[in-house]
Amino acid sequence: MLNEIAFLLCASLTLAGAVAAMMLRNLVHCALCAAGAFAGLAAIYLQLSAEFAGFAQFLVYVGAVAILIVFTILLTRGADIQTGRAGSSSSWIGLLVAGLVLACLVGSIMSSPGLVRLPAQTANAPVQKIGEQLMNQYIMPLETMGLLLTAALLGGVVIAMREPAKANPSAR
Amino acid sequence: MNGLDQIFVGTGHWIAGLFPVYVQPLISAALEIAIMMAVFGGCFALTSVVERKLLGRMQNRYGPNRVGPFGLLQPLADGIKMLTKEDIVPFSADKTVHFLAPLALSVPIWLAFAVLPFGRNMSAIDLDAGILFFFAIGSASELAVFMAGWSSQNKYSLVGAMRAIAQMISYEVPLVLSTVPVLMLAGSLSLNEIVAAQGTYTLGGLARWNVFTPWGLAGLLLFLIAATAESNRSPFDLPEGESEIIAGFLTEYSGFKYALFFLSEYLGLFAITGLAVTLFLGGWHAPFRWLEWVPSWLWFAGKFCALIFLFVWIRATLPRLRLDQLLNFSWRFLVPLSLINILVAVAWYWSGSWKSPVALPVRWVLCAALVALPYHWLAQSLRGTLPPPRKYTYAE
């Protein structure tokens, strides 16, 4: 009974954060709501007793990605008062498509019988086993992940670095 | 010995027993939370005064001694002042975010204490990935700092927030990396496991604390430096650099919100020192076998106070660093050094199997050398970033 309430609470928090992130006009608020949504999601992970994933999710998304988003918003003048419509010219198409996708997903979930079953009794994922699997079965993905992250790091820096020599392109 | 040691645990169980079973977990949890908040709230008040008295003493002056005996009631006075002061919110500020900022900062910090083992089986939650939880929570503070800085729509606060975030991100990396050797050799992320790993005593009765190993010592130093930076204190307190940007991201806060910020800052400090104690100073273990009789939580508290004194000491002596020096120091010195510390830990672990009696000193010298040489080179490379020595010209 308790985790029923807990699940609903977390789910509602996450959904609210997500909707707010998509709806709000003020970009910083959106970013913060997004961070809230990510935190809610981390909570749901914990509820699904996947602590490691939850903490990792919290650490990565709330700790790092949120800050990145916020910084980007500041750098791209997003923080100023937004002029014009928030939605793109043909935003109704987007909503239509999203609705269609939702219908498909929910339809498929509802129609497949196997999904209503209850979870196994206890499922814990001790860090010990995670460590072992990381080092044995998933060693290759781990190495490539290291490489990928380094590449992303360097790439990000290079792309976003302000060209030292070139004059600032004239304001359009 | 067991009784005194487990006194708190026992009373806790006893109180929980008063209530019906299905409610008991809730009650015990609430109890633990209450105790923790009470202890560390009091500790906050105490340290704010002690710190100022120590600073005074170190600067050859008295600290606050007017309020209560030896100024011990000064925090009470500050608290009342904080609470009664008018809580001014700038007009153009982003009301909601401005209001939420202190909350977003302090809540995660309180959560951080859940993991720390204050005494023998005196830790709120024994998480399997305790350290990860601790750092996850720690990383949430940057967002809160940003909220504070940005929402007050004030140039100084924004600049301060940016500086704080840059500093915290930069020093989070060495903080985490310096704990890696401890995790590797303890073989687990759970803090109790780590403390247990340091529980055994060498022949001479000396405890096998991590600090008594070359990588442990280096790790502790790195950890402490990173910790001070992480909690925006002393040499790294650029965000609140009073002289330049008033109070950094706290400029627009007053009254209770400021108090909250002040509280969460100190709580951050306490959490970090608690972690340092558990990781490097053997948690609640006694330094010597024959001192086992002293209750575990007392050991924890002692070490805790020692580190706090160290922080205050540092704050009193070291001047503030410039932002680029600060960042360079982190990225070009601390990060490489902590990576090398991991190598040292590997070397120590690999050479652990040497049987010869002289093995210990040889290993010590070897590993110490392994740390010292890169330390010297990195320092050299850092030297390039320092400004040339100032030449003073005196009027003839």
Add this chain to the structure above:
Amino acid sequence: MTTPLANYLILAALLFVIGLAGALTRRNAVLVLIGLELMFNAANLNFIAFWRFNPHPEKLTGLMFVLFSIAIGAAEAAVGLALIIAVYRHRRSALMDQFNSLKG
């Protein structure tokens, strides 16, 4: 743990759709990116849900997948945002529908 698997999947679907809607409708590139991140997390939620409701959870494939996915999500977010900043510096605007130079 009495909530059935379907609830989690529906939650993930909702989250995904919200992210998609945001990505499709909002003009600002950063928001599109946030929508993208939401979609990523919805997928991760699915993985964790399926892992948790898996009859023999000792196989940690779902969990491992999520870990790697989070790492990739972070890398992608970093590069995406860097790109947005670079494009902004070039175009002085962050509105997506103005980045149509790759027109057919």
Add this chain to the structure above:
Amino acid sequence: MEFIIKYLWLMPTAPLLAAGIGALLHRRQRLLGAGLAIGAILFSFGLACVAFSTTLRGGRATSNFRWFEFGTTSVQLGWVLDPLGAIMAVMVTFVSLLVFVYSVGYMAKDENFTRFFCFLALFAAAMLGLIIANSLLLFFICWELVGLASYLLIGFWFQKPSAAAAAKKAFIVTRIGDLGFLLGILYLYGRAGTLLFYDGGHGCLERNANTGVMMGTTLIALLIFCGAVGKSGQIPLHVWLPDAMEGPTPVSALIHAATMVAAGVFLIARVYPLMTPESLQVVTWVGALTAVFAAAIAVAQNDIKRILAYSTVSQLGYMMMGLGTGGVSVGMFHLTTHACFKALLFMGAGSVIHGCHEEQDIRKMGGLSRRMPVTFMTYAIGMMALCGVPLFFSGFWSKDAILDAAHHWRFSQTPFYLGLVGAFLTAFYMTRQVVLVFFGRSTNQEAEHPRESPPVMTLPLVILAAGAMLLGFFGTPVWPWFQSYLAEDNAVFDFSKLTEGGQLGIMLLSTGLVAVAMMLSGWIYFKKAASADREKDPLETAQPALFALLQHKFYVDEIYEATVVRLTVAFAMFSDWLDRKFWGGLVRAVSWLTVALARLSQTVDETVVNGSFDAGTETVRDSGKWVSLLQNGQTQRYLGAIGLAFCGLLIFLLWGSQ
């Protein structure tokens, strides 16, 4: 025999060599040219006599050689020596020798003297080659060479347009005959497989002997006879012979009296085994008709040489009749005798013309008997031999033999009667000529003092006169040496032959006819010759229409002119029209068509192909534009598309596949 056959080829080559060298000589080296020619013909005459002596005992020798071969077949030529060839060779060389000598005098004043002798030598070589040829092909080659020589000699004075025209006419008319001859040769070669006469049993003449297969069909015989008609001037193709008189008189004497025209008869004699009975009938009829026809025309001619020309045509007709009815020996005997006295008559006429300073019209001559006694005497002997005055004159015997053969001809007697009429007319016009030329008074002053020809001209006349009188005796029925020589059995002296088979009757009949004709003509013309007005011909006054007809040679030339020439001209004009208008038009039409087609295809290409192609590209470009709308750079639209696709996929996967 075998020995001589190996050197027989020298006979034609000697004069050929003389002709070749003569051609290279300069016009001034007159004596050398003449000497060479005469020497060569003398050598040939000697060789011919030797060959003749070897053939006296009969038999035949051949010498064949391979000329060239292509593929498996080879063309063979060769020489043959037999009585027929030998007698002809002797006759030709003898007459040629005399003519060469005669023409030295006759052509003395002509500046192209050497060229004349070169042509004469060439002619002699060709004639001799023709005689000894053992292959019809070699025969044809020499036949053409003879034609060429006659063209060159007739047209010797090519400055005179009439001479040039006459030469062309002669060449073309004989060419028509030769065409038939060539077709005959080809047809014969097709059937016989070889053109050699005698090839050890395989020759085209011999085969029909042992295999009994008649090689020659009537068609081949008639085609070969065409060649003979052309060359010997029989009815349809005789028109060139009178005009050939344009050439110098020795030429006429040699070619148009003795040798060349005789070649046709010799051809028929040589290929006699091929001649089928039907073809011989044709030969006889053509011969008979020609004889009467030419004799009739001769009566009304005023040119001394034209009279003799028609007389030659008539006599050739007789020879053909002889061949057709009596066989080779009868024809050949008349040919030999005719060669003798006709050459004599022509040379006599030549000396008369020479005397009268190139005057040829008999009406302007007269009373030459006193001034040119030798010419008169020899000419009279020749005239009597020609007319067939009995006993001493060869003409009588040969003509009588023909008449006898014609009389015995089983098919019909008309050739016999035509022969008699011919004989009568011959006697009539010859006496007319002699009377008008040698008796009476000449009208113009040049003729006042004609002189006798030099001995170099009169000597051949005398020799020929002797020949004309003596030759007859070799072929008389009493002692038929000539016939038996040709038939290769020995002659038997037997008086009884004379009266056998009505021969005597025929002789008497013909002699009577000749006598009547002579008296009639003498009576008519003797008076005329004496009178001053010689223009009008008494016959003309009597029968003007008939006389005009005869004088104009039955208008044969005009007929030809009217028919053949106009026809060809018309045909030429038609083909020209056809070519220019029809084909030209067609070509123009085609070109116009192609141009039109090109323009059409161009327009089609422009509108249809390009149009459609442009339209196609247009649509492609437009669709391109539309498609590009799909990709307008809006990343969000792409994301929307992906979403849609995802839904589609999902729907398909879940519900589509059931």
